[in-house]
Amino acid sequence: MSRARPEPMQVVKQRRDAALNALVEAVPYIRFLDITFDRRGDELTAQLNFDDKLIGNPFLPAIHGGVTAAFLEVTSIITLSWSFLWPDIESGAIDPEEMAKGDLPRLPKTIDFTVDYLRSGLPRDAYARATISRSGRRYASVHVEAWQDHKHKLFAQATGHFLMPQKPPEAKDG
Amino acid sequence: MVDKVKLAKQFIEAIPHARELGMALTEITEGSATITMPYDEKLIGDPKTKVIHGGAVSALMDTCCGAAVMSHPSAPGGTATIDLRIDYMRAATPGQSITTKATCHHITRNVAFVRAVATDEDTDRPVATASGAFTVEKRF
Numbered sequence: 001m002s003r004a005r006p007e008p009m010q011v012v013k014q015r016r017d018a019a020l021n022a023l024v025e026a027v028p029y030i031r032f033l034d035i036t037f038d039r040r041g042d043e044l045t046a047q048l049n050f051d052d053k054l055i056g057n058p059f060l061p062a063i064h065g066g067v068t069a070a071f072l073e074v075t076s077i078i079t080l081s082w083s084f085l086w087p088d089i090e091s092g093a094i095d096p097e098e099m100a101k102g103d104l105p106r107l108p109k110t111i112d113f114t115v116d117y118l119r120s121g122l123p124r125d126a127y128a129r130a131t132i133s134r135s136g137r138r139y140a141s142v143h144v145e146a147w148q149d150h151k152h153k154l155f156a157q158a159t160g161h162f163l164m165p166q167k168p169p170e171a172k173d174g
Numbered sequence: 175m176v177d178k179v180k181l182a183k184q185f186i187e188a189i190p191h192a193r194e195l196g197m198a199l200t201e202i203t204e205g206s207a208t209i210t211m212p213y214d215e216k217l218i219g220d221p222k223t224k225v226i227h228g229g230a231v232s233a234l235m236d237t238c239c240g241a242a243v244m245s246h247p248s249a250p251g252g253t254a255t256i257d258l259r260i261d262y263m264r265a266a267t268p269g270q271s272i273t274t275k276a277t278c279h280h281i282t283r284n285v286a287f288v289r290a291v292a293t294d295e296d297t298d299r300p301v302a303t304a305s306g307a308f309t310v311e312k313r314f
């Protein structure tokens with residue numbers, strides 16, 4: 001009744017980080033907005049790195065509402081993809097090196113997305129975390145919150161519905 | 175009201191993020207605006223299909239809705255988004271620019287209600303629609 005020895009921590013970390021990097025780096029729009037992800041186990045926090053090109057109202061100044069919406073949508077899609085891919089990353093069914101070479105999984109598609117603007121986005125970094133309210137075989141519902149200086153003072157939140165990518169039939173049998 | 179329309183046009187074209195995405199205001203009348211955004215590889219959201227990210231469409235929708243509010247005869251100044259809902263009907267065709275038309279269909283002293291439609295070159299089949307509520311500011 002001996003159990004397999006747990007993998008060394010560095011191996012686990014390296015695999016998870018490589019998979020996350022491959023997922024994020026593959027999307028040009030995420031690089032354009034300079035959104036990065038911080039990982040603790042399977043929990044992700046997105047960071048929108050401030051730049052002047054993100055300004056919507058130059059008189060205040062404030063981050064463009066469209067950028068805020070995009071930041072929340074990117075956070076939702078990556079978080080949803082990450083949770084969808086997690087079992088395959090852990091089991092080794094997905095090879096992060098192949099992902100980095102361009103063998104990317106299909107991403108969830110946005111059906112609808114509703115953003116509440118709670119206060120204006122200040123010209124500095126912003127953070128966001130998404131929670132998956134429901135994840136079914138075809139549809140998923142996600143809630144996402146964004147803040148800047150204080151975690152409890154959200155500047156925007158959103159709820160969206162997504163169409164999940166369908167796993168190929170052979171993956172079901174394995 | 176010509177000045178107001180001109181003012182709204184100047185305001186929109188001065189937005190750093192709108193310039194960054196190459197947005198061009200093609201038509202603006204009282205309470206309605208049309209903005210076009212060219213296809214750009216930096217906006218790709220799905221590397222496999224080269225379809226642009228929904229977030230870029232959101233930025234276009236939000237800008238266009240704001241322009242429609244500011245061009246309304248009853249809006250004294252600027253505006254900010256209170257909420258915006260976007261429904262994605264289909265993927266925009268890669269390589270084609272996206273055009274959004276927004277209409278401010280109702281305005282009170284404090285709130286403006288806006289609807290918008292986005293299409294690519296196939297103007298009969300919308301890519302996305304939006305509806306939102308915006309603040310009515312006393313100044314710019």
